[in-house]
Amino acid sequence: MKRDELGDLVAFWAVCEERSFTKAAACLGTSQSSLSHTVKLLEERMDLRLLTRTTRNVSPTLAGEQLAETLRPAFNDIKARLASLNNLRSAPAGLVRITTSRHAALEILWPKLSPVLVEYPDIELEIAVEQRMMDIVEGRFDAGVRLGDSIEKDMIAVRIGPDLRMLTVGSLGYFKTHPKPQTPHDLADHNCINLRLPTLGGLYPWEFGQDGKPLNVRVEVQLTPNDVDLIIAACLDGRGLCCMPDYHLNDHIAAGRLVPVLGKYCPPFSGYHLYYPLRRQAPRPLR
Numbered sequence: 001m002k003r004d005e006l007g008d009l010v011a012f013w014a015v016c017e018e019r020s021f022t023k024a025a026a027c028l029g030t031s032q033s034s035l036s037h038t039v040k041l042l043e044e045r046m047d048l049r050l051l052t053r054t055t056r057n058v059s060p061t062l063a064g065e066q067l068a069e070t071l072r073p074a075f076n077d078i079k080a081r082l083a084s085l086n087n088l089r090s091a092p093a094g095l096v097r098i099t100t101s102r103h104a105a106l107e108i109l110w111p112k113l114s115p116v117l118v119e120y121p122d123i124e125l126e127i128a129v130e131q132r133m134m135d136i137v138e139g140r141f142d143a144g145v146r147l148g149d150s151i152e153k154d155m156i157a158v159r160i161g162p163d164l165r166m167l168t169v170g171s172l173g174y175f176k177t178h179p180k181p182q183t184p185h186d187l188a189d190h191n192c193i194n195l196r197l198p199t200l201g202g203l204y205p206w207e208f209g210q211d212g213k214p215l216n217v218r219v220e221v222q223l224t225p226n227d228v229d230l231i232i233a234a235c236l237d238g239r240g241l242c243c244m245p246d247y248h249l250n251d252h253i254a255a256g257r258l259v260p261v262l263g264k265y266c267p268p269f270s271g272y273h274l275y276y277p278l279r280r281q282a283p284r285p286l287r
Helices: 003-018 022-027 032-046 062-088 100-120 171-179 184-189 228-236 246-254
Strands: 051-053 058-060 092-102 123-129 143-147 154-159 164-171 206-210 215-219 221-223 241-245 258-261 272-277
Touching: 003 022, 003 032, 003 051, 003 062, 003 100, 003 258, 022 032, 058 062, 092 100, 100 143, 123 241, 164 171, 164 184, 164 228, 164 246, 184 215, 228 241, 228 246, 246 258
Parallel strands: 092 123, 092 143
Antiparallel strands: 051 058, 143 272, 154 272, 164 241, 164 258, 206 215
16 A cells, blocks of 8 residues: 555545544644545545535545444554553653543643643643533543543542532522521522523522432522523622532632521532543553
């Protein structure tokens, strides 16, 4: 096989994997137009249409899918063997891709990873901030960071943060005209500000616990943003009670701007963990 032919196959395979000329070009470090021209030459040489192109996406034809399935094991094996050679280097090097939530990225990951980039200049780090839970295998991430309770059992998980709590709070102004709830059921008599979950699109069921048993309460609400900062702003303005993870509220509570209630019904839950597939040895840059 000629060198140009191998390069053309790599280009085609990258487009199939990414389902996008733009993303594939970024991965290969080339331009979109150059990549499109390379794939077109491959199609002409094979006398086969390999890709179906529309204005919105790219997908392989039947012939293209068969070619991709032929190439995928070989290229994945080459990639894995090249990665294993990295272990022979005196210092770790290579790309590490991590998916994480925004709060974990800012408060837990970055303070630790910033000095790592200085100490190991040959490590390339890609951090994908996503609110929704990502399939790290399908998304080709090396690891992810999520709350411990949400991680699948076939993953190796390492705790990297403390336990967290959901807190129910209200402003001083609100409690001047409303009595503090004594049990979660009292919330039916209060104005509540709820969250439209960005991941699933449903309303957040306020979660409490008593004697080790979960106690979820569906509250009646007048205001339902899908943004945490807006919910807290409304709560500070006295528009009602809100229920949030403690890390969003601790500064306001310490400053006396918000008052926590129902504390005995707010048990801690498992905090952030870094996780990666059980069946895969962690690559050296990740370790």
